[in-house]
Amino acid sequence: MTNTSGAAVPGTGGTNLATGTNSISFSGNYLKINVDFSNLNDFRLAMPMDFGFIIKTSDGSKTMSYYLGQNKADSSSPLTIADVWEGGSISSSGQILTQTKKLTVNSTYSQSITTLANIKSSDTSITGYNAYTKDNLTIWAAPKGIDGTTKVYKGTINSDGTFQIDFPQALGLLTNTTVISVFETNDMGDLVASAASLKNVLDITSDKSSIDVYPDDLTDNISGKSDNDVLSWLVKQAGVSVSLLGTTLNNSDLTFSADKSNLADIISNLNDGGSTTITISAKNSAGVATDGGVAITVTKHNGQIEFGTIGDLDFGLNAVPTKTTLLAPKSAIVNVNDTRTVDSKWSVTAEASPVTNGTRSINGLVYKYANGNEEPMTNQAVLVASGSRAKGVNTVNAADDWATTSNEKQSGIYFKAGPTIYSGDSGTTYTGTVTWRLYDTPDAN
Secondary structure, eight states, rough: OOOTTSSSOOOGSOOOEEEOOOOOOOOOOSOOOOOOOSSSSSSTTTOOOEEEEEEOTTTSEEEEEEEEEESSSSSSSOOOOOHHHHEEEEETTTTEEEEEOOOEEEEOOSSOOOSSSEEETSSSSSEEOOOOOSSSSSEEEEBBTTSSSBBOEEEEEETTTTTEEEOSOEEEEHHHEEEEEEEEEOOOOOOEEEEEEEEEEEEEESSSEEEEEEEHHHHITTTTHHHHHHHHHEEEEEEEEEEETEEEEGGGGGGEEOOOOHHHHHTTOOTTTTTEEEEEEEOOOTTTBBOOEEEEEEEEOOOOEEEEEOOOOOOOOOOHHHSSSOOSSSSOEEEEEEETTOOOEEEEEEEEEESHHHHHEEEEEEEEETTTTTEEOOOOOEOOOOOOOOOOOOOOEETTTTTTSSSSSEEEEEEOOOTTOOOOOOOOOOOOOEEEEEEEHHHHH
């Protein structure tokens, strides 16, 4: 019915559209009654509604009820709140035009188990999307706990429609169920739901996402090895770790696999600096597996040679000698870093500048060989060390066999001082520069 202004009068709970009464009189054979639904909330319009009216005579002696029918989406079914909330849009004739689900749960498990969303047992939250934009909505889940009790966990719905429900621990520790439902309710008690399958999985991580392979690695751990051997080495080098519901497992109790076979050949055939990515997955004895794996990039290097630490040659504080004297340094450090193949050759030369106290210069440095011969180093390069790479040794001190003030070795670089060296009344300091050169040949050529 309508009031005197022609507007519908909503009733308590939205079940009765006309609580007011009106006096009417007929001026003809019929009376047209206009009903305005614009003040009704849109989702209430989606509920099945019955239409009719009651007429009482003015003296109250007679009452007549007239039922006009029910709104329907088509000829057989009513249009319900679920039709709209779950994605229905309504045409002018009352038909559902689309039916796209508006409450969805995000999958975290990459493989499809069921037609539902698929989430992992190690997850501590459930996320998803709610396309229904009305206010006063509540999102929640209530999985049955392992102890048999049920607890409600409420989530947060963001302004963009995304939602998240957090749990105090991994879902696999919280419940034994294989399906978890997510519910959404409004302030009128209407409810929709979406569900997700819960999959028991292992989680896999690694300390490193890349591994550099050098000649020694290739010889000892890759070339001619089986896939299992290579994989075991990669797992160790990358620091791969596997856990089940937060508990780290022993790698020796797991079976690892890779997304490639013939790993030794693949890595060995890489060019210098070439890379390949290997995805490593795992499963335990019960058949519980990782969801995919961890990607490790393996880069092959032919190795290189370069200088490492080179220390200063400090010949200490000395008195002017009464005869020509060779002064050994306090220490001698000329490190060579070499990661090439075993037995690769190398050599080092040294060239000295004149040493000076600022006003006077002398040709101070010489190299003394083990046989006692001396070679002046001023303004000329002298071969002072050579060797070859030993297995498992990546750094060697090329000056390890040189004489210092703390040993009695004979060969090495010396400061050659004579009785005519100028010292002044209170002493003076002589300094100079040594230029070092490293070669990947045994004779500096």
